[in-house]
Amino acid sequence: MRHSRNMSLLFIALVVVCGGAFAQTSGPREGLPKEPDTDEQRIADLAIASRVPVNEGVLDSFGHVTVRSLKNPNHYFMPKAMPPGLVTPKDIVELDINSAPVDPNAPRTNGERFIHGEIYRVRPDVQAIVHSHSPAVVPFSVSPSRPLRPLIHMSGFLPVKGVSVLDHRDVSRDDPSLRGKLMVNNAKLGAALAKTLGQDSVVLIRSHGMAVVGASLPWAVFRAVYTHLNAKAELDAIALGGEVVYLNDDEIKMHSTEVFDVARPWENLKSRLPKN
Incomplete structure (x- = not known):
């Protein structure tokens, strides 16, 4: 028994x-990370998301990160005009869909806030945006015969045929007031950028940089960092000479299944920030 x-x-x-x-x-x-469920949490994460890309060489003194308001999806949060590496939660300004500060006494905001407002206007799926002047990415904005294409495994969110590029001259051709501009600092240029982005995750701006979107701050930051790394890898591959083998359609389709854990890079990138 x-x-x-x-x-x-x-x-x-x-x-x-x-x-x-x-x-x-x-x-x-x-599992997938839990999304921030309050505007207060999004603002706290925005301060971190502003500093992380600086630490990774993706942002310089003039780039910026924003996040959509959870309480009012027609509003978004953006740091005041300042170096992104110094942003704290107290530096965050709330703007409406027209990129005007909600508080009339708010501090001066970034001139290129229209990058964010116009994308949020037409892409309800987008919850966060990174605008960067990545030095690895800029060369692909001025070389039509060599588009930025997905090369490394973690960059399968990039379009297989290449990232679209906004050329201000296409917009200013019929508007003399815009001629010579290289910044996206009004609604018309912001709308043109949003149109060029379409349903993609990344769009380049000729001689300037890029805008990267995501369904959360961790996803937008992840994509900005890996777009930067993909550009560096592509430049290295081109320098070797000969044919470059890019990701194909099947590999792009598999990307969302294989790269689903944004919490790991988000936590890792945060841990790399200076402790002070």
């Missing part, structure tokens, strides 16, 4: 162990 009971207990233990092993190996092992 005792032997029979011991065998039964052993069988149950094996079932539990095997069941646990099956649960760990079937489906994704790492």
